[in-house]
Amino acid sequence: MRALLAPVAALALASCATTSRTPPTLDQLARDYLAVQLAIGEKDPGYVDAYYGPPELAEQAAAQDDDMSLPYLQARVIALDATLSAIPVDPGTREAGRVRYLRAMLSSAKVRLRMLRGESIPFQDEAEGLFGVRPELVDLATFDPILAEIEELVPGEGPLHERINAYRDRFIIPEDRLDAVIDAAVAECRRRTVPHIPLPESESFALSLVSDKPWGGYNYYQGDYHSVIEINTDVPARIDRALDIGCHEAYPGHHVYSTLIERDRVNALGEIEFTLLPLYSPRAIISEGSADYGLELAFPGDATMIYERDVLAPLAGIDASEIANYYALREATEALGPAYHTIAAAYLDRTATREETIANIMRYRLSSRERAEQGLEFLDTYRSYVINYDLGREIVGTFVEGAGEDMEARWRRFIGVLSNPTLPEDLLR
Ligand SMILES: [Zn+2]
Numbered sequence: 001m002r003a004l005l006a007p008v009a010a011l012a013l014a015s016c017a018t019t020s021r022t023p024p025t026l027d028q029l030a031r032d033y034l035a036v037q038l039a040i041g042e043k044d045p046g047y048v049d050a051y052y053g054p055p056e057l058a059e060q061a062a063a064q065d066d067d068m069s070l071p072y073l074q075a076r077v078i079a080l081d082a083t084l085s086a087i088p089v090d091p092g093t094r095e096a097g098r099v100r101y102l103r104a105m106l107s108s109a110k111v112r113l114r115m116l117r118g119e120s121i122p123f124q125d126e127a128e129g130l131f132g133v134r135p136e137l138v139d140l141a142t143f144d145p146i147l148a149e150i151e152e153l154v155p156g157e158g159p160l161h162e163r164i165n166a167y168r169d170r171f172i173i174p175e176d177r178l179d180a181v182i183d184a185a186v187a188e189c190r191r192r193t194v195p196h197i198p199l200p201e202s203e204s205f206a207l208s209l210v211s212d213k214p215w216g217g218y219n220y221y222q223g224d225y226h227s228v229i230e231i232n233t234d235v236p237a238r239i240d241r242a243l244d245i246g247c248h249e250a251y252p253g254h255h256v257y258s259t260l261i262e263r264d265r266v267n268a269l270g271e272i273e274f275t276l277l278p279l280y281s282p283r284a285i286i287s288e289g290s291a292d293y294g295l296e297l298a299f300p301g302d303a304t305m306i307y308e309r310d311v312l313a314p315l316a317g318i319d320a321s322e323i324a325n326y327y328a329l330r331e332a333t334e335a336l337g338p339a340y341h342t343i344a345a346a347y348l349d350r351t352a353t354r355e356e357t358i359a360n361i362m363r364y365r366l367s368s369r370e371r372a373e374q375g376l377e378f379l380d381t382y383r384s385y386v387i388n389y390d391l392g393r394e395i396v397g398t399f400v401e402g403a404g405e406d407m408e409a410r411w412r413r414f415i416g417v418l419s420n421p422t423l424p425e426d427l428l429r
Contacts, residue, residue, distance in 0.1 A: 026098055029084060030273040033102050035061060036076045037276050039068050040109060044116055046279055046381075050258065052223025053275030074113045081106045094269070101421040102273055104132065108281040123345035127384035132282035132424045133395070135341045135387045143339045143364055150332050150366070164329070165368040171239040171326055173316045178209065181242045181316050182231065188307060189246035192298040196411035197252060200225050203259050205250055209233050214381040216374075217245055219254035221277065225262060227255040235371055239308055239318055240330060247298055252414065253291030260419040274421075284385065285424040289392020290417060293400065297414055300407065302327075337390040339364035344379055344386050392424075399427040 024032075034053050038061035041048035051058060084103050089095040111129035115121060121129065128134040147160060154163045173181050186207065203225040213232040220228040229249045231237075247253050258277070265274040277283060299307065309323040343360045346352035352360065354376065361372035379386060396417060403409035417427070 023087070024083065026087070026095060027270070027272070029080065029087070030098070030102065030271065031057065032080050033105070033273050034276050036073065036080060037105070037109065037278055039064060039076070040073055040113065040116075042068065043070065043073070044112065047112065048276060049279040050221040050223075050277040051275060052221070052262075053272050070113055070117050074110065074117075077106050077109050077113065081110075097421055098271060098273070101423070104423055105273075105278055105281050105283075108132075108278065112280045123348050123384055126348075127387045130280040130384060131285050131388060133285055133387065133391055133428075135345075135384075135391055136338070137342045137345050138338050140339055140342055140360065140364060143336055146332075146335050147363070150329070153329055153332055159362075161362045161366045161368065164333075164366045167329070168238055168326070169236075170322070171318055172236045173239060173242065173318070175233075175236075177316045178233070178237060181239075181312055182207065182237075182245060184315055185242035185312060186246035186250050188311070189243065189251040189294075189298055193251040193256065193294075196408070197256060197260070197415055199256065199259060200263055203255070205229055205255050207231065207250075214374075214377040217249050219249045219258070221254070221258040223262065223275070225259045227258065229255070235374055239312055239316060239323070239326070240304070242312055243295060243299065243304055243308065247295040248291040252294040252298060252418075254287060256294075257287055257290055257418045260415070264419040265421065271421075279382075280385070282423045282425075284388040285392040285395060286417060286422050287392075288388035289394075289396035290414065292389055292393035293397040294414075296397065297400065297410060333366055336364055336366070340390065341387055344384070347376070347379055348383055395424055395427050 031054070034051075034057050038048060038051065038058055041051075042061050042064075081103055084099050084106070087099060089099055108130050111121070111126065115126070124134055124137065150164070151160055154160065154167060156163045186205075205227040207229040208231070210230045210232055211234050213230070213234065215232060216235075217229065217231045220230070222228060227250065229245075231245055231249075249255065261274050265271045277287075295304065305323060305327040308327075309320045313320040313323055340361075343352070343357060343364060346360075347354070347357040357376060357379075358369065358372045361367050361375050362369060365372070365375070367375065396414075399417065400410050400413045403413045416422075
């Protein structure tokens with residue numbers, strides 16, 4: 001308690017000295033919010049997913065690094081949250097929305113700071129605390145009947161994951177074609193998105209292939225409607241990966257989300273809090289969920305399979321006649337998705353060993369050992385962040401499809417999710 005009290009008193013004094021009793025404006029509090037998030041980012045590499053706000057705030061955070069203990073940062077977050085909770089705003093106004101958003105981000109920051117101080121939080125509590133949604137943990141045995149159905153699709157000897165991976169590896173994009181295939185895929189994702197989501201003329205991205213990373217792909221949003229996208233090539237990319245990348249990282253995924261937020265919140269309304277994207281926050285459910293669901297929206301029904309069969313497979317030099325079967329298998333395995341939350345929980349809560357976890361990923365995600373180990377590296381680095389993909393896609397997808405069968409109405413709902421300060425709770429009502 002002592003460690004917390006002293007910095008809170010210091011903060012109160014500091015704010016009296018600088019604001020001379022006039023209540024702070026929301027814009028000032030948004031700057032305080034950016035300052036404290038940037039300071040946490042100095043302690044936790046990767047915590048700040050993107051920042052393109054006032055550069056002096058980033059410079060100050062970097063310069064203060066040595067003075068900022070974690071208890072001091074906790075006190076700053078608590079004090080800022082208390083100030084925000086007391087600010088008079090009328091319900092339903094844009095101001096009320098800003099306060100709600102800032103407080104949701106600070107609530108996640110509190111949990112992340114507890115983790116940084118070494119507290120071990122059970123998987124479901126950690127996920128709920130950081131991302132605002134509590135993942136359900138389904139007993140792995142529930143997925144065994146699905147595995148039995150998949151067995152029928154790929155008959156033969158040996159473990160199912162070996163047969164499936166041997167089959168899937170026939171669809172690996174040769175290294176010397178990877179650039180061309182991904183470029184074509186991203187261009188097609190863009191072509192299918194732009195008629196529905198008008199974007200600023202200057203929007204752009206730069207994409208490069210990298211290696212030795214704990215993730216499969218990453219969008220580093222730079223501001224000014226520009227994204228730097230990196231794709232990890234540690235594990236060979238199969239044909240379906242190209243459109244996954246194009247839609248998830250770029251159109252209508254992360255690049256579009258960040259571009260709309262910058263245009264509609266930062267530039268149009270001056271809400272500078274949006275210039276920082278905290279990795280561990282309820283925004284991740286919206287961000288990863290919309291990025292994953294974006295593929296279904298841009299390529300409804302069989303459109304993915306048809307485009308890969310007719311365009312990408314020939315470009316990659318892959319036998320196009322097998323693409324329909326490849327897709328039938330992909331669809332059959334999708335129902336296994338939630339198993340990963342159970343596997344991740346057991347690993348991170350230390351009720352399953354590393355080897356047991358690899359075995360479970362191979363069995364229930366039908367991964368090769370190499371891909372299972374890459375998945376484990378992600379879990380070691382980002383922990384409960386894994387829930388944002390499947391759970392986010394389900395939450396965003398269910399909400400968007402609530403618009404009915406009309407695709408234009410679905411796109412409108414999707415834009416609404418992206419260009420407003422949407423929190424998962426808004427989509428679950
Ligand atoms: Zn993503």
